[in-house]
Amino acid sequence: MVSIKDLSFRYSGAERDALSHINLEIPDGxxxxxxxxxxxGKTTLTYAINGVVPHHYPGDFYGAVTVSGLDTVDAGTVALSREVGNVFQDIDGQMVAAVVEDEILFGLENFGVNHDEIEARIRESLEAAGISELRERTLSSLSGGQKQKAAIAAITAxxxxxxxxxxxxxxxxxQSSRKIFLYLKTLNEKYGITIIIVEQKIMLLCEFAKRLAVMDQGRLVLEGSVGDVLQKGEVLEEAGVNIPRVTTLGMKLRKQELYRGELPRNLREAEIMMRSVGHG
Ligand SMILES: Nc1ncnc2c1ncn2[C@@H]1O[C@H](COP(=O)(O)OP(=O)(O)O)[C@@H](O)[C@H]1O
Ligand SMILES: [Mg+2]
Structure with missing residues (x-):
């Protein structure tokens, strides 16, 4: 579990807080x-969870973040890396090896995983990512989606x-984005791994995520189940979040008092809404 209590953070030299009074609990699974x-403040929030903030970026840090009971400030990034695997925005900068299997091997050796166990871990993580056949390929020969999967496989191992x-x-x-989400869903459901993901593709996110956290100017302005968050169309609009077009349509119909029901999240729900408008 990740527990964030009244967290504020300002990068050294910055004029305002990148994170301001964040409270958030993220249960296991x-x-x-x-x-x-x-x-x-989305990236900074992920940094606060994996300890990059304040360990790699100095600044004013107030409040507390604990990950599996470890205080991120006391624990340091090495101890935290055993709890939290990171897929940073710049994956090319994150990957160190030339060949897929070596990328996975590198992390396992770094973690001191027993040599008898290494082969099984490599095979299992490649399989979960659906890229077993890419094991001996060079990273530079992979497509963007394949490379992203290799990066996540190296973390899951x-x-x-x-x-x-x-x-x-x-x-x-x-299509490749969807495959990444399907892979994350497997990791979440089959292996019980907690997934915390910053994502712009809102429709895709709404389909796979259980909960959403909405950030605006360093503040956490909304947090809840996907359905509940999407019902707060006005708050989302103010936060500058691209909401699904079917949801915007629902908001317009509500404003015109043509519709009073729940805002639709996908085409199927939009269809139900349109039927009720038709009979309204
Ligand atoms: N290394 C840094 N030094 C100073 N300010 C930063 C640094 N990184 C990000 N910021 C500032 O912190 C705020 C939040 O940035 P960030 O977390 O990257 O937002 P997001 O990921 O949502 O785009 C922004 O105002 C940004 O300019
Ligand atoms: Mg960012």
Whole structure:
């Protein structure tokens, strides 16, 4: 579990807080999506969970963050890396090896995993990612989606309890993005790994995440189940979040008093809404 209590953080030299009075609890097994406009503090929030803040970026840190009972300030990033696996926004900068299997091996050796166990871990993580056949390929020969999967596989091989991903589908087409989410869903449901993901593709996120956290100007303005959060269309609009077009349509119909029901999240729900409008 991740527990964030009244967290405020200001990067050294910055004029305002990147995070301001954040309170958030993320139970084990959660699949949490973090959304918000550019500069809202999403990346900084992930840094506060994996200890990059304040360990790699100095600044004014107030409040407390604990991960599996470890205080992130006391624990340091090495101890935290055993609990939290990170897929940073710049995966090329994160990967160290030339070949897929070596990338996975590197982390396992670094963690001091027993040599008898290494082969099984490599095989299992490649299989969960659906990239067993890419084992001996060079990372530079992979497509964006394949590379992203290899990066996540290297993290899962270390069996962290939590995986934090910062816009992992940023450079991927819709189909590859979907495959990444399906893979994360497997990790979440089959292996019980907590997923914390910053993602711009809101429709995709709403389909897979259980809960959403909405950031705006360093503050956590909304947190709840996907359904509940999408019902707060006005707050989302103010936070500059791109909401599903069917949800916007529902908001317009509500404003015109043509519709009073729940805001739709997907085409199926939009269809139900349109039928009720038709009979309204
Ligand atoms: N290394 C840094 N030094 C100073 N300010 C930073 C640094 N990184 C981010 N910021 C500032 O912190 C705020 C939040 O940034 P960030 O967490 O990257 O937002 P997001 O990921 O939502 O786009 C922004 O105002 C940004 O300019
Ligand atoms: Mg960011």
């Amino acid at each position: 959660e699949f949490l999506g973090i959304i918000g406009s550019s500069g809202a 270390l069996r962290p309890r939590i995986i934090v991903l910062d816009e992992p589908t940023g450079e991927l087409d819709p």
